[in-house]
Amino acid sequence: MITNTELEYKGDLYPSKIVSYTHDVDSIYFYTDNSVILKLTVLRDSLIRFRFTTKGYFSNDFSYAIDRSHSHGYNHLEVTEEKTYFQITTNKIICKIQKVDLRASIFDLKGNIILEDELGFHWEECYEFGGNIVKMSKASRDGECFYGLGDKATQLNLKGKRVENFATDQYAFQKEQDPLYKVVPFYIGLHHKQAxxxxxxxxxxxxxxxxxxxxxxxxFWAHGGEMNYYFFYGPNMQDVVTSYTDLTGKPELPPLWALGYHQCKWSYYPESNVKEVAAKFRELQIPCDAIYLDIDYMEGFRCFTWNKDYFPDPKRMVSELAQDGFKTIVIIDPGIKIDKEYWVYKEALAKDYFCKRADGPYMKGKVWPGECNFPDFTNPEVREWWAGLFKELISDVGVKGVWNDMNEPAVMEVPNKTFPNDVRHDYDGNPCSHRKAHNIYGTQMARATYHGVKRFSYPKRPFIITRSAYSGAQRYTSSWTGDNIATWEHLWIANIQVQRMSISGMGFTGSDIGGFAEQPTGELYARWIQLGVFHPFCRTHSSGDHGDQEPWAFDEEVIDITRKFVNLRYQLLPYLYTMFWQYIEEGTPMLKPLVYFDQDDIQTHYRNDEFVFGNQILVCPILEPNAQGRRMYIPRGEWYNFWTNCLVKGGKEMWVDTKFDEIPVFIKAGAIIPKYPVQQYVGEKEFDELTLDIYYKEGKEKSVVYEDGQDGYDYKKGRFSFLSFQMTGKEKEVNIQLHKEGKFDTNYTKFKINFIGLPFDIKMIEIDNEEIVFDAKSYKENQYLIVPKDFNVLHIIG
Known part of the structure; x- marks a missing residue:
């Protein structure tokens, strides 16, 4: 590994003085007398791209990460030349480029420094590979904090850390181990309340x-390619994350069932075992929407085949599972077994779709089926072919989702665990070696899988999950954090990883609940379930070689805790679905680390454990055995303890008592939390009322609820319901204004309202300025109100 010391002092080259510049619409080109060119592009007033070349011209501009539909356009752009620098001014920031050496510094409009180059851009000629190691160094100030970078098994604040990005199959990884499965080369800096x-x-x-x-x-530096980076100005972290997520893209809404609970193991087979697991969930009344088939469902691990001894009639089995509310999800890996009798292999061979070594032969590697060739997913023709392979699985058999694994790509029995560097890729018409294509191989596989599953699922929505990913993969797929271990340390890691992925643009993420490797105790499994139900993707998964890891593998108490928390997740599905809508509409992360939630409070800058689920639910997992409670930080504002309804004032660390069947959960004062009745699977029940838990607050608070047909694409034609509630609390009254958008009419006709923390007895109720009959005795007994869903103003008077 190259150290920074080596980087700075081992024959590094630097840009020399600027000799000319040109301004072309949104781009300014600066030319130096040693053939370095800086192309500075203003994409938005707060978003600038810096692109350097050392050879006097730019290569083709191509990126898999950038979403072509991202919003761009600025309100103001002015370029002025001063004695020692050029100045680029937008409506949000000022950028100065030094004439002597191309170094950049960026200021807000008041002249406060946001970020400045230290050495700035420099490079080292790498003769071994015939390219450059490209480098950038920035000055950092005391107290500056750093967040992001996706899948890292370390504390949330990266200050003092060095990390590496190279998609790697890290079975049973440890805390601080790096690199891992995903590559998200995006970070957020925070200093003096500016992000x-x-x-x-x-x-x-x-x-x-x-x-x-x-x-x-x-x-930051790279072993090849261009120095090509984007600068986002906040000043709020929310602005930075939203802008990055817009640039790299957002997913479609998943089907609502995909937000339910999923059960997985390596492997459920034969069919009788799958049916037994499914039946046990229904018998124990633990909700579950999806069951997974790992590699043993295939014939000799050949993708797109079925082992007919284990699964004699897959279509019938999948149909019978569906009748009981279970969606079937199957694994598909990239390695295609070298077998001249195997139809997928024969097709790819005939069409020349496999990756090749530099000297011509197909790249060969060992994975689960034995010796395999690997499709070049960077070739659009190969992606189209791959998408077509899903017809039988999706259209004929009825599988509802696909799980891509081993796509770092992972290869067995070689020291580097992956392809040789000399493997060649098409890279969408930009031919390159595996050094460049490695980190996006998994994303392009997931992309091809997504298009195939979508094509054959239509008019329903697809569901894809991937292990490996690069920035932008969230457009196509959900993900999980890979092969973790059943330890308390890994519970801590999972909590941080999913928060970090959430603020790195990849919101639809979870961990293997209970740990993939080794066997959890009942207590550890219970604590992991209690965290996992508050992750966007919620799945138990285990390697299976150490015994069972279904909820009933533990004692009655653990079964009850699992049921209680999975029930809670199903009740909160409208809240979770609304979070997802805000993620795809606004780029808002579904989980918010405390520093994201309140960056101005310096106490949040080093917090790891607590996070805000959506906008209004604070969660703090229990991460140690035998815990009767824990110290946690409550953010500023007022919060209700979810279990006791006691109100606490935040902005402080405090001890919170907890039982084995609880973890600290707090609801923001003023929140209106929507709830469905508990269902064993999404769509099991028709219901006539939506429950609203209303947490009193003196003052104003806004809450929203998004609903639609729960699957399909009608929501893109305006067939959705978006409810905005504005609650205003006073000493003796509560006013709730409701505004509705969208053309979707929900099945329910009423709201069932629970008031929490109301400081007065209700004496009168008005709906749209008309008093309605209020039975105080009935309210006292039941503690809820039933009101029609189509009110405009609900007025509660004490």
């Missing part, structure tokens, strides 16, 4: 150093 972001869009092996080597220097 900014950097996205280094380079698919080669990359490194980031956050004041690890030198106290006041942050640097």
């Amino acid at each position: 900014y972001g950097i996205f280094f869009d380079n698919t080669f092996r990359t490194y980031f150093d956050f004041c690890h080597e030198r106290r006041n220097v942050t640097s």
Whole structure:
């Protein structure tokens, strides 16, 4: 590994002085007398792209990460030349480029420094590979904090850390182990209440150093490619994350069932075992929407085949599971077994779709089926072919989702665990070696899988999950954090990983509940379920070689806790679905670390454990055995303890008592939390009322609820319901204004309203300025109100 010290002092080259510049619409080109060109592009007033070349011209501009539909356009752009620098001014920021060496510094409009180059852009000629190691160093200030970078098994704040980005199959990884399965070269800096972001869009092996080597220097570098990065200005973290998520893209809404509870193991077979597991969930009344088939469902691990000894009639089995509310999800890996009798292999061979070594032969590697060739998913023709392979699984058999694994890509029995560097890829018409394509291989596989599943699921929505991913993969797929271990340390890691993925643009993420490797105790499994139901993707998964890991593998108490928390997740599905809508509409992360929730409170900057689920539910998992409670930080504002309804004032650390069947959960004062009745699977019940838990607050608070047909694409034609509730609480009254958008009419006709923390006895109720009959005795007995769903103003008077 190349250290920073080596980077700075081992024959590095630097841009020399600027000799000319040109301004072309949104781009300014700066030319130096040693053939370096900086192309600075203003995409938005707060978003600038910096692209450098050292050879006097730019190669084709191509990125898998950037969403072509991202919003761009600025309100103001002015370029002025001063004595020692050029100045680029937008409506949000000022950027100065030094004439002597191309170094950049960025200020807000008041002249406060946001970010400035230390050495700035420099490079080292790498003769071994015939390219450059490209480098960037930025000055960092005391107290600066760093967040993001996706899937990292370390504390949330990356200050003092050095990390590596190279998609790697890390079975049973440890805390601080790096690199892992995913590559998200995007970070957020925070200093003096001002946030900014950097996205280094380079698919080669990359490194980031956050004041690890030198106290006041942050640097990033890559083993090839261009120095090509985007700068996002906040000043709020929300602005940075939203802008990055817009640039790299957002997913479609998943089907609502995909937000339910999923059960997985390596492997459920034969059919009788699958049916037994499904029946047990229904018998124990633990809701479950999806069951997974791992590699043993295939014939000799050949993708797109079935082992007819284990599954004699897959279509019938999948149909019978569906009748009981279970969607079937199957695994598909990239390795295609070398077998001249195997139809997938024969097709790919005939069409020349496999990856090749530099000297011509197909790349060969061992994975589960034995010796395999691997499709080149960077070739659009191969992706189209791959998508077509899903017809039988989806259209004929009725499978509802596909799980892509081993797509880092992972290869067995070789020291580097992956393809050789000399493997060649099409890269959508930009031919390259595996050094460049490695980090996006998994994403392009997931992309091809997504298009296939979508094509044959239509008019229903597809569901895809991937292990490996690069920035932008969220457009096609959900993900999980890979092969973890059944330990308390890994419970801590899972909590941080999913928060970090959420603020790195990849919201639809979860961990293997209970741990993939080794066997959890009942207590650890219960604590993991209690965390996992508050993750966007919720799935128990285990390697199976250590015994069973279904909820009933433990004692009655654990079964009851699992049921209680999975029930809670199903009740909160409208809240979770609304979170997802805000993620795809606004780029808002579904989980919010405390620093994201309140960056101005310095106490949040080093918090790891607590997070805000959506906008109004604070969650803090129990991460140690035998815990009767824990210390946690309550953010500023007022919060109700979910279990006791006691009101606490935040902005402080406090001890919270908890039982084995609880974890600390708090609801923001003023919140209106929507709930469905408990269902054993999504769509099991028709219901005539939506429950609204209303948490009193003196003052104003807004809450929203998004609903639609729960599957399909009618929501894109306006067939959705978006309810905005504005609650105003006073000493002796509560006013709730309701505004509705969208053309979707929900099945229910009423709201069932529960008031929590109301400081007065209700004496009168008005709906749209008309008093309605209020039975105080009935309310006292039942503690809820029933009101029609189509009110405009609900007025509660004490």
